[in-house]
Amino acid sequence: xxxxxxxxxxxxxxxxxxxxxxxxxxxxxxxxxxxxxxxxxxxxxxxxxxxxxxxxxxxxxxxxxxxxxxxxxxxxxxxxxxxxxxxxxxxxxxxxxxxxxxxxxxxxxxxxxxxxxxxxxxxxxxxxxxxxxxxxxxxxxxxxxxxxxxxxxxxxxxxxxxxxxxxxxxxxxxxxxxxxxxxxxxxxxxxxxxxxxxxxxxxxxxxxxxxxxxxxxxxxxxxxxxxxxxxxxxxxxxxxxxxxxxxxxxxxxxxxxxxxxxxxxxxxxxxxxxxxxxxxxxxxxxxxxxxxxxxxxxxxxxxxxxxxxxxxxxxxxxxxxxxxxxxxxxxxxxxxxxxxxxxxxxxxxxxxxxxxxxxxxxxxxxxxxxxxxxxxxxxxxxxxxxxxxxxxxxxxxxxxxxxxxxxxxxxxxxxxxxxxxxxxxxxxxxxxxxxxxxxxxxxxxxxxxxxxxxxxxxxxxxxxxxxxxxxxxxxxxxxxxxxxxxxxxxxxxxxxxxxxxxxxxxxxxxxxxxxxxxxxxxxxxxxxxxxxxxxxxxxxxxxxxxxxxxxxxxxxxxxxxxxxxxxxxxxxxxxxxxxxxxxxxxxxxxxxxxxxxxxxxxxxxxxxxxxxxxxxxxxxxxxxxxxxxxxxxxxxxxxxxxxxxxxxxxxxxxxxxxxxxxxxxxxxxxxxxxxxxxxxxxxxxxxxxxxxx
Numbered sequence: 001x002x003x004x005x006x007x008x009x010x011x012x013x014x015x016x017x018x019x020x021x022x023x024x025x026x027x028x029x030x031x032x033x034x035x036x037x038x039x040x041x042x043x044x045x046x047x048x049x050x051x052x053x054x055x056x057x058x059x060x061x062x063x064x065x066x067x068x069x070x071x072x073x074x075x076x077x078x079x080x081x082x083x084x085x086x087x088x089x090x091x092x093x094x095x096x097x098x099x100x101x102x103x104x105x106x107x108x109x110x111x112x113x114x115x116x117x118x119x120x121x122x123x124x125x126x127x128x129x130x131x132x133x134x135x136x137x138x139x140x141x142x143x144x145x146x147x148x149x150x151x152x153x154x155x156x157x158x159x160x161x162x163x164x165x166x167x168x169x170x171x172x173x174x175x176x177x178x179x180x181x182x183x184x185x186x187x188x189x190x191x192x193x194x195x196x197x198x199x200x201x202x203x204x205x206x207x208x209x210x211x212x213x214x215x216x217x218x219x220x221x222x223x224x225x226x227x228x229x230x231x232x233x234x235x236x237x238x239x240x241x242x243x244x245x246x247x248x249x250x251x252x253x254x255x256x257x258x259x260x261x262x263x264x265x266x267x268x269x270x271x272x273x274x275x276x277x278x279x280x281x282x283x284x285x286x287x288x289x290x291x292x293x294x295x296x297x298x299x300x301x302x303x304x305x306x307x308x309x310x311x312x313x314x315x316x317x318x319x320x321x322x323x324x325x326x327x328x329x330x331x332x333x334x335x336x337x338x339x340x341x342x343x344x345x346x347x348x349x350x351x352x353x354x355x356x357x358x359x360x361x362x363x364x365x366x367x368x369x370x371x372x373x374x375x376x377x378x379x380x381x382x383x384x385x386x387x388x389x390x391x392x393x394x395x396x397x398x399x400x401x402x403x404x405x406x407x408x409x410x411x412x413x414x415x416x417x418x419x420x421x422x423x424x425x426x427x428x429x430x431x432x433x434x435x436x437x438x439x440x441x442x443x444x445x446x447x448x449x450x451x452x453x454x455x456x457x458x459x460x461x462x463x464x465x466x467x468x469x470x471x472x473x474x475x476x477x478x479x480x481x482x483x484x485x486x487x488x489x490x491x492x493x494x495x496x497x498x499x500x501x502x503x504x505x506x507x508x509x510x511x512x513x514x515x516x517x518x519x520x521x522x523x524x525x526x527x528x529x530x531x532x533x534x535x536x537x538x539x540x541x542x543x544x545x546x547x548x549x550x551x552x553x554x555x556x557x558x559x560x561x562x563x564x565x566x567x568x569x570x571x572x573x574x575x576x577x578x579x580x581x582x583x584x585x586x587x588x589x590x591x592x593x594x595x596x597x598x599x600x601x602x603x604x605x606x607x608x609x610x611x612x613x614x615x616x617x618x619x620x621x622x623x624x625x626x627x628x629x630x631x632x633x634x635x636x637x638x639x640x641x642x643x644x645x646x647x648x649x650x651x652x653x654x655x656x657x658x659x660x661x662x663x664x665x666x667x668x669x670x671x672x673x674x675x676x677x678x679x680x681x682x683x684x685x686x687x688x689x690x691x692x693x
Contacts, residue, residue, distance in 0.1 A: 006172050006179050009155060009165050012089065012100065017160060019113045020082045038063050080108045084157045086115050090127045092136075094147035103127050105302060119271040127152065128237035132168050210580040210643050210674055211587070232257075232264065239519055240265045244273065244458075249518045250488045251504070253549045254535065254669030255526020255640070258488035262460040263294065265486055267301040269458055280457040281306040284314065284475065286466050289620035290638040294462075296624070311471055312429065318446060318454075319432035322439055323364060327415055329426040337397040338404045342375065342430035343468040344392060345510045346384040350374050351434060353384075355441040367438040372412070375405045375434065433471050440477045455480040463638055464489035469510030476511060522547075526640055528555025531675045535668040537690035542658050558668075560649070560677045560691060569678050570605035573645065577611050577628055580643065590641040591630040592667045594653040602647055603630040633667045644671035650681035661686045 002010075041060045048056055080086075086104035101123050102115045109115070118124045122140040130136045132152040138145055156164035165172040171182045232240070239261050242248050248265065250258050266283065270276035283298070283306055285291045294308045320328060341347060351374045358373070360366040374380070378398065385393065393401075408428070415425035439446060445453040456478050461467060464487045472487075479485060504518050524532050529551040536543055563569040573591075580587060593599040596618075603616040606628070613627030620635055629641070646667045654660040664686055668675055677687060 002179050003172060003181060005153070005167060006162075006165055009089065009153065010162055012102075013085075013155075013157065013162050016085055016102070016113060016115070017082060019111055020080065020085065020108075023110055023113075034063055080104060080106045080115055083160050086157070087154060088118075088127060089151065089153045089155060090123070090149065091151035092126065092147045093150050094145060098150060101127075117271070119268050125237075128232055129234045210576050210589070210645075210676065211584055232260070233523055235519075235521055235523070236261050236264075239521075240268050244269050244484050245482045246484065247513070248486045249504070250486070250521060251490055251518050252521030253524045253532070254490065254666070255524050255532075256521035256549060257523075257525055258490070258521060259290075259294075259462050259638070261521070262462055262486045262488045263297055263301060266298070266303055266306060266458065266460060269484070270303055273457070275457050276306075277303050278305040278457070279307050280455070280480075282314075282456050282459045282475075282478075283308045284459065284461045285310050285638065286463040287620050287635070287637060288313070289622045289635065290462065292622065292624065293639065311467065312432075315432040315436060315471070315474070316429075319427075319435050322446060323368065323435055325364075325416075326368070326435075327412070327425040327427060330429050331426045334428045334430075335400055335404055337393075337401040338428060339430055340397070341381070341393070341401040341405075342428060342434060343470065345469045346381050346388070346390065346392075347374065347434065348437070348468075348470045348473060348510065349384050350377065350380045351437060352441060353380065355438070360442065362443045364439070364443060367435070367442040370442055371431070371435050371438045372409050374438075375431075376402065376409055378402045433468070433474050436474045437470060437477075440474065446478060454478055457482060458484040458486070460486040460488070462488050466637075469507060472507075473511055522549050524549040524551050526672055527551075527669055527675075528553055528671075528673060530555055530557050531668060531671050534558040534675065534690050535665050538665045538668060538686045539661055540686065540689065542661055556674045558675045558677070558691075560679070560683060560687060562683065563678065563680050566601060566605070566680055569647075569680060570602060570609060573602070573678065574606055574609035574611045577606070581612055581626075581628075584642075586626045587643060588624075588626055588641045589628045589643045589645070590636055590639075590670055591628065591645045591647055592633045592636055592670065593631065593647045594633065594663070596632065598648045598653070599630050599632060606630070633663055636670050637666055639670060640672055641670055642672050643674050643676075644668070645676045645678060647678050648680060649677040649684050649687050650679045651684050652681050654684035654686065656685040660684065 038060060041056055041063065045053055045056045045060070085108075086102035088103035090101045090103060092099060092101065100114065103118050103121075103124055104115045105117060107115060107117045107121065116123055118127075122138065125138055126136050126149065129138075130149050130152075132149050135148050136146065152168070154166045155162060161174075163174050173180050173182060236257050239248060239250060242265070250261055252258050262283070266276060266281060270281075281303075283294055285294060285308070288310050291308050291310045298304075298306055298308065316330065319326075351370065354370050354374045354377070358370065360369070382398070408425075411425040414420075415423075436446060445455070448454040457480055459475055459479060461472065461475065464472065466489075476485065527535070532549065532551050536548060561569070561572065563572065577589065580589065591599075591602060593602065599616065603614060606614045611628065615623065615627060615629050617629045617631035617635060622629060622631075622635075622639065629636075633646075644667065646664070649664065654664055664684065677683075679687075683691075
């Protein structure tokens with residue numbers, strides 16, 4: 001027998017679809033004629049007599065107001081998709097009357113049908129801020145409205161059919177035209193049941209399977225999750241709906257929804273300001289893999305015009321555009337000490353002082369001179385390091401770095417003089433940001449397509465803890481008058497040790513801003529409770545918050561498998577992965593490795609064992625398809641997978657250091673449902689500590 005809640009939702013969807021069919025959507029009038037009239041009046045004003053101009057300007061203002069009304073109406077009454085008309089159902093009681101409000105991506109109110117856009121309708125605040133059974137009081141339409149939330153449900157509707165209903169107590173899934181209830185009460189506590197992790201000595205892990213809990217029951221039957229906008233919690237919603245101007249800074253544990261908030265904030269801003277949905281919005285990510293993910297998500301939120309770029313490619317493009325006379329090639333053999341130097345905040349200060357100290361014309365040539373003078377001036381950099389008390393560099397590192405910059409600068413001078421010695425001239429990757437900042441300091445703002453200043457209405461930066469202050473400073477200087485920016489990051493996932501990020505306070509100091517509040521998301525949505533606990537335990541003393549995040553569900557324990565050689569580990573994993581892909585063909589699996597050597601070894605071994613759908617991922621080229629991705633940990637940063645296996649989690653590969661702990665933390669928290677670790681050598685100290693071994 002179908003549960004009454006499911007019956008209620010099926011009846012509601014049936015009524016909605018009937019009304020949508022009976023009353024088709026009628027688009028607002030087209031704006032082409034009004035725009036044409038505005039252009040005509042504008043041209044006429046330029047040639048009109050003085051006494052005729054007031055009347056023409058009045059006509060222009062009238063048509064302009066009409067155009068704004070038309071655009072507002074179009075935004076507020078976009079077409080509701082009959083195949084997926086809404087993602088949430090809110091039932092409220094006000095003054096003794098009960099009414100149903102459906103939350104979707106467009107507004108449609110007609111003949112009892114009430115679907116509202118989550119981004120704009122005041123009633124959507126009730127859905128995001130209150131829970132079922134709670135009383136509310138909100139300002140709506142100039143009056144205070146009070147009531148009680150009778151029901152608060154999220155739904156998954158695909159191709160016009162109801163697939164899933166989520167309530168606070170249970171989920172209902174449709175499988176082969178039959179509805180089954182899944183109890184959620186046992187999976188909402190942060191503690192969970194059983195131990196957070198268990199370890200298996202060689203030979204003791206026989207029979208263990210990915211995709212199972214300790215009792216052998218299946219843990220992942222449902223692949224049809226509700227629309228993500230229906231899953232936003234009150235904290236996330238509050239950040240998304242902040243005023244459009246100024247900084248929004250979000251930190252939170254892995255899987256707490258930082259990227260989700262940054263993406264939905266763009267959709268929210270675009271609702272009231274159409275210029276946000278254009279190339280004047282820039283979403284900046286650290287890796288090309290995360291760029292591909294964001295490019296798929298934004299259109300689903302109704303955002304089609306925003307740019308999504310990984311910073312490295314964006315900066316390289318702008319550098320070539322603004323400095324066309326410099327060598328186009330980038331070196332791939334830059335020493336680590338040089339990378340560290342050119343990203344360090346001390347060089348940003350040195351560049352600013354160089355420009356302030358040296359009079360010169362606001363030209364590209366002078367900006368290049370400023371850059372070369374900065375990267376070769378060891379005395380200035382050492383003085384700045386001494387002022388800040390920084391011990392980031394050894395004398396050997398500084399010797400190597402400045403020897404490199406001096407030699408490369410000589411090659412560059414030969415390039416300009418067209419001498420034979422300059423034929424191999426090239427830049428370091430990190431020079432792009434230094435040159436762009438030199439341009440901003442000396443020659444003025446960067447230039448856009450038409451030659452005017454390159455300005456952005458909004459910039460969002462994800463994984464900001466792995467950007468250098470220099471890189472963020474370049475982006476900040478590109479903001480328009482709104483100074484609207486969203487920064488999302490987690491210092492516990494800081495793996496780019498050369499980027500110069502130490503703390504939020506120091507970071508803001510390097511950016512030249514103060515008084516910026518950092519908001520923390522405290523609910524970890526991605527990973528099951530054992531994974532979250534294990535990931536935090538890996539951090540040891542580097543863990544930042546005393547209170548653990550709230551976890552929404554339990555899951556199988558984290559498990560460590562030890563082997564005497566890699567061949568045995570490959571055989572074990574091949575069997576487990578074959579079973580998993582047979583049982584769950586839509587599953588995504590990541591085998592995360594400390595380096596390319598391990599990744600290639602295991603990928604080749606699994607392919608030799610005829611494990612299906614194994615992909616060796618290099619250069620962030622994820623396909624985002626079901627199967628098995630074998631790659632480095634840093635390549636997977638910012639991504640998530642149903643199942644994760646961390647390969648060779650050994651003391652040799654992960655010594656007891658802060659960097660190793662953070663790297664293991666990042667790897668572990670990519671997992672949604674289940675996490676395994678495999679090692680041939682002695683397990684890493686952080687792993688044993690997290691296991692309680």
